[in-house]
Amino acid sequence: METNAFQQYLIDVIGSGFLALSVALGERTGLLKTMCNLTRAATIQEIAQEAGLKERYVAEWLGAMVAGKIVEVDSQSTFYSLPNQYKSVFESTMINMSLALVMCARQQENLQTCFELDGPCGYSTRDYPDYYPWLNKTRASMVNNILDQDIIPQLEDIQDRLESGVLVADIGCGTGNLTCGLARRFPKSTFVGIDYSPEAVKLAVDTSADNVVNNVSFELCDAEKLPEVWKERFDIIFVHDVIHDVCFPDKILSEIHRTLKDGGIFSLVEVDACASHFESKNNLLAAMAYTFSMHTCLPNSMATLAPTDRRSCWGKKEVTDALNKAGFFILRDVPTMNEPNRHFIMKK
Numbered sequence: 077m078e079t080n081a082f083q084q085y086l087i088d089v090i091g092s093g094f095l096a097l098s099v100a101l102g103e104r105t106g107l108l109k110t111m112c113n114l115t116r117a118a119t120i121q122e123i124a125q126e127a128g129l130k131e132r133y134v135a136e137w138l139g140a141m142v143a144g145k146i147v148e149v150d151s152q153s154t155f156y157s158l159p160n161q162y163k164s165v166f167e168s169t170m171i172n173m174s175l176a177l178v179m180c181a182r183q184q185e186n187l188q189t190c191f192e193l194d195g196p197c198g199y200s201t202r203d204y205p206d207y208y209p210w211l212n213k214t215r216a217s218m219v220n221n222i223l224d225q226d227i228i229p230q231l232e233d234i235q236d237r238l239e240s241g242v243l244v245a246d247i248g249c250g251t252g253n254l255t256c257g258l259a260r261r262f263p264k265s266t267f268v269g270i271d272y273s274p275e276a277v278k279l280a281v282d283t284s285a286d287n288v289v290n291n292v293s294f295e296l297c298d299a300e301k302l303p304e305v306w307k308e309r310f311d312i313i314f315v316h317d318v319i320h321d322v323c324f325p326d327k328i329l330s331e332i333h334r335t336l337k338d339g340g341i342f343s344l345v346e347v348d349a350c351a352s353h354f355e356s357k358n359n360l361l362a363a364m365a366y367t368f369s370m371h372t373c374l375p376n377s378m379a380t381l382a383p384t385d386r387r388s389c390w391g392k393k394e395v396t397d398a399l400n401k402a403g404f405f406i407l408r409d410v411p412t413m414n415e416p417n418r419h420f421i422m423k424k
């Protein structure tokens with residue numbers, strides 16, 4: 077890229093970051109919802125009134141939205157509207173990444189100290205104030221897509237087990253959205269969600285109560301050391317988006333192997349990022365994944381002890397090696413549709 081072109085590119089990148097902050101603010105204040113609900117173009121005063129917010133701040137926000145090509149305004153800057161075709165996009169999960177940006181920015185001072193030679197190895201998402209509420213909101217908006225597109229279609233050959241009634245664990249269940257979603261779809265099976273964060277487990281219990289799901293329970297437990305008595309306890313184990321976050325993936329995989337029955341099924345959804353930086357060139361989504369991972373997954377995976385040389389943004393090859401090493405037989409693995417992940421279906 078020429079110097080001038082690069083200068084423009086940098087302006088675009090940093091400008092988009094600032095605009096994304098305004099998008100997040102629109103989500104948090106309800107202004108995006110107000111704009112989506114407008115049936116005709118409206119004035120700043122009407123929009124502020126409808127949203128129940130201060131007019132002067134709403135005016136500034138609308139300025140950012142118009143400059144950022146999200147909201148439209150007439151040449152007199154009087155009537156504002158959101159194009160109809162944009163409205164459904166604001167219901168998509170990408171909006172949650174704008175909230176993730178705010179969450180990451182809050183952690184940046186901590187992250188900076190982790191870079192320093194004598195700084196800490198990392199920090200845990202358990203000490204991260206807005207992580208679990210964010211996870212809950214994000215997953216609640218995606219749960220049906222993840223189940224219908226990424227998980228259930230790949231379980232065809234074990235669907236009869238789930239339908240007949242088996243004991244299933246969801247390890248690293250987070251706020252329990254997927255655990256409850258699975259439990260609702262397979263009412264004869266019994267589901268146990270396991271997570272080491274008290275906040276996650278509390279939110280998961282609330283999710284199951286809100287959704288009136290009775291065949292699910294949650295345990296506060298470190299998956300690196302599951303109870304001894306759980307040897308060969310589970311028929312099926314699900315793990316979704318967890319292993320790249322943990323300090324010792326080998327320990328967790330070995331615990332999953334120990335607690336799964338012989339012939340049991342292990343369904344793992346794991347990050348499938350480009351393992352090579354070169355392959356990520358010119359890919360803004362990869363830049364977003366690295367940045368998110370750097371603020372959350374990586375410090376969490378390095379929080380307990382000395383850093384490992386494994387990257388949180390790992391890919392199919394490294395995951396496959398780890399699974400083979402743990403003794404699993406991989407039946408198949410397929411890319412997922414909702415996130416840059418891969419679904420591995422294995423047998424013990």
Ligand SMILES: C[S@@+](CC[C@H](N)C(=O)[O-])C[C@H]1O[C@@H](n2cnc3c(N)ncnc32)[C@H](O)[C@@H]1O
Pocket residue numbers: 201211215247248249250251252253254270271272273276297298299300315316317318321322323
């Ligand atoms: C990215 S979240 C995914 C949550 C959930 N599986 C989902 O997809 O919605 C990763 C979860 O793994 C949990 N976790 C990380 N290390 C763990 C460990 N050693 N034992 C139990 N849970 C762990 C975290 O608390 C967090 O809830």
